[in-house]
Amino acid sequence: MFVEMHPYIGLIEAIKQRRAARAFKSNTIPEAILQEILELAVQAPSGFNLQPWRFIVVKEQKNKDKLQACAFNQRQVGEAPVMLICCGDRRVKQRENITSVIQLGEAQGIMTPSYANYMRANIPEFFTNHPSFETMETWTNRHTMIAVAYMMIVAKSFGVDSCPMEGFNTQQIKQAFQIPEEVDICCLLALGYAAEPLKQYGGRFPINQVCFQETYNQPLQPNT
Ligand SMILES: Cc1cc2nc3c(=O)[nH]c(=O)nc-3n(C[C@H](O)[C@H](O)[C@H](O)COP(=O)(O)O)c2cc1C
Numbered sequence: 001m002f003v004e005m006h007p008y009i010g011l012i013e014a015i016k017q018r019r020a021a022r023a024f025k026s027n028t029i030p031e032a033i034l035q036e037i038l039e040l041a042v043q044a045p046s047g048f049n050l051q052p053w054r055f056i057v058v059k060e061q062k063n064k065d066k067l068q069a070c071a072f073n074q075r076q077v078g079e080a081p082v083m084l085i086c087c088g089d090r091r092v093k094q095r096e097n098i099t100s101v102i103q104l105g106e107a108q109g110i111m112t113p114s115y116a117n118y119m120r121a122n123i124p125e126f127f128t129n130h131p132s133f134e135t136m137e138t139w140t141n142r143h144t145m146i147a148v149a150y151m152m153i154v155a156k157s158f159g160v161d162s163c164p165m166e167g168f169n170t171q172q173i174k175q176a177f178q179i180p181e182e183v184d185i186c187c188l189l190a191l192g193y194a195a196e197p198l199k200q201y202g203g204r205f206p207i208n209q210v211c212f213q214e215t216y217n218q219p220l221q222p223n224t
Pocket of ligand 1: 018019020021022074163164165166167168187199200201202
């Protein structure tokens, strides 16, 4: 399934070096690398393995121009050789998708009849009464963004820069790219090779500002 390709940059350096590129060179991304980025992104985890992420790969200039017009004219959209419209499909809770996930598990030899029955019985119930999210879009975004995060890091490890984007008009994109009503647009992701001026690191809050111990706001105590 995976192409034998060696990343150019290791995981830690890829995380450290990734920046949200604001300008791109016109160089195309080799198809094998793009395929590998997509293959690795969809290894992301998801609740019940339902895999709600869907990605529209946009390469044709006329379509990138159309997308740019739906994204407040941000230049990365027209410049990047590849734009992804990163979506989450709310219909994955339906019986056909549950059956597909069960079949996947069976093909891997890990699906027992009792777990298959558990999935058939509990997934519809989970989405009817779900204490951990208010709308199904929260749920699709939660999952799609994990795959997008994988994608940005994997891309960087292959020397490919990216820019995640929330500056867009959902309704305009849905209409222009024939996205069904039950599908949410989580973000756009530009992929390519960053051009000058390169975006500089803006810094991050220290972990003792954003991580707590045991309860919210309780200072982190790494040695306990
Ligand atoms: C969900 C999300 C939406 C974003 N939307 C945009 C956007 O519309 N346009 C843009 O230029 N950058 C966008 N960014 C990039 C952020 O500005 C950038 O990640 C942040 O400033 C930190 O910089 P760095 O990623 O280079 O470390 C977005 C980032 C995220 C995670």
